Amino acid sequence: MSRIMIGVLVLLVLLAGVTFTYRNSQLVELNYYFGIHWLSPLSFMLLTFLAIGAILGFLSSLAMVARMQRALQDVRRENRELLREVNNLRALPIRDVP
Numbered sequence: 001m002s003r004i005m006i007g008v009l010v011l012l013v014l015l016a017g018v019t020f021t022y023r024n025s026q027l028v029e030l031n032y033y034f035g036i037h038w039l040s041p042l043s044f045m046l047l048t049f050l051a052i053g054a055i056l057g058f059l060s061s062l063a064m065v066a067r068m069q070r071a072l073q074d075v076r077r078e079n080r081e082l083l084r085e086v087n088n089l090r091a092l093p094i095r096d097v098p
Contacts, residue, residue: 021043028045030038038045 021041024042026042027039028042030036030040030045032038040048
């Protein structure tokens with residue numbers, strides 16, 4: 001059932017994208033620093049900048065993800081050492097203390 005819902009959602013997004021492209025086909029001019037000049041359809045320009053933003057967001061999160069992975073490895077290593085210590089303590093014989 002969820003696959004059908006995801007498929008319908010994907011089709012609706014694609015349909016919205018196609019209709020958006022069709023309805024916004026006028027040319028837009030972009031003038032930027034250093035003489036950069038770009039003339040393209042509005043829908044293509046929006047899609048381009050959406051992709052650039054997604055890529056920049058992904059790249060900016062890589063440092064945080066790497067730091068979290070390193071912390072996770074440290075915690076897993078400490079957990080293994082503690083489990084080893086607990087197992088060694090369980091293997092020790094119990095002495096009766098008078």
